[in-house]
Amino acid sequence: MPFDLTEKRYLRQSGLETRIAAIVEPVANDLGYSLVRVKLTQENGVTLQIMAEDANGRFTLADCERLSKELSPVLDVEDPIDREYHLEVSSPGIDRPLVRARDFRAYIGHEARIELSDLLEGRKRFRGTIAAVGDDTVTIHLPDVPKGDDPDHVLPLAALAEAKLVMTDRLMNMAQADQDEHPIDEGDDVETVELDSNTDTELSEEID
Numbered sequence: 133m134p135f136d137l138t139e140k141r142y143l144r145q146s147g148l149e150t151r152i153a154a155i156v157e158p159v160a161n162d163l164g165y166s167l168v169r170v171k172l173t174q175e176n177g178v179t180l181q182i183m184a185e186d187a188n189g190r191f192t193l194a195d196c197e198r199l200s201k202e203l204s205p206v207l208d209v210e211d212p213i214d215r216e217y218h219l220e221v222s223s224p225g226i227d228r229p230l231v232r233a234r235d236f237r238a239y240i241g242h243e244a245r246i247e248l249s250d251l252l253e254g255r256k257r258f259r260g261t262i263a264a265v266g267d268d269t270v271t272i273h274l275p276d277v278p279k280g281d282d283p284d285h286v287l288p289l290a291a292l293a294e295a296k297l298v299m300t301d302r303l304m305n306m307a308q309a310d311q312d313e314h315p316i317d318e319g320d321d322v323e324t325v326e327l328d329s330n331t332d333t334e335l336s337e338e339i340d
Contacts, residue, residue: 135187137161141231144293155210160184168224178217183224191223226307230295236265243298248291
């Protein structure tokens with residue numbers, strides 16, 4: 133299946149985050165990257181976090197710098213945030229957010245933590261193994277359910293608020309094998325470029 137840069141994302145965003153995503157995504161797509169997530173936090177005053185990846189689910193420090201360089205003038209013109217802020221451009225990381233059907237499909241058999249926007253079968257939070265993925269659903273297999281209860285829950289992707297991989301030995305081993313095969317930036321697992329709204333640039337690398 134061809135890599136679709138604009139495959140629908142399923143996650144909870146504020147109105148401002150949605151507006152910023154609409155600004156950021158075309159810039160990322162033009163560079164061959166897929167937007168993973170836009171998130172505003174109160175770190176360092178206000179921080180705009182942008183996660184992106186290439187067709188292989190990777191994002192090197194060079195990719196971060198490239199996207200940051202292209203985004204900065206566009207954000208300056210659009211000016212979606214009415215105060216000074218820091219811009220962080222980064223890879224999704226190992227225990228990454230899961231925002232598209234292909235993300236869940238790539239990690240079938242791995243453990244995930246999922247939160248829904250509304251109650252489903254009396255609950256909003258699920259933690260278990262990704263068992264199957266359809267066009268618009270994900271099946272999560274819950275451990276240690278009471279005898280007689282079905283451990284498999286089919287969740288509509290449209291109901292997702294947040295989903296993220298759980299850091300496990302299996303996930304770490306998978307990431308290490310990928311890094312051994314495709315070394316990046318002297319072994320850094322997560323690459324981040326930080327840029328504040330007055331255009332001073334700071335590079336930071338998070339190393340496990």
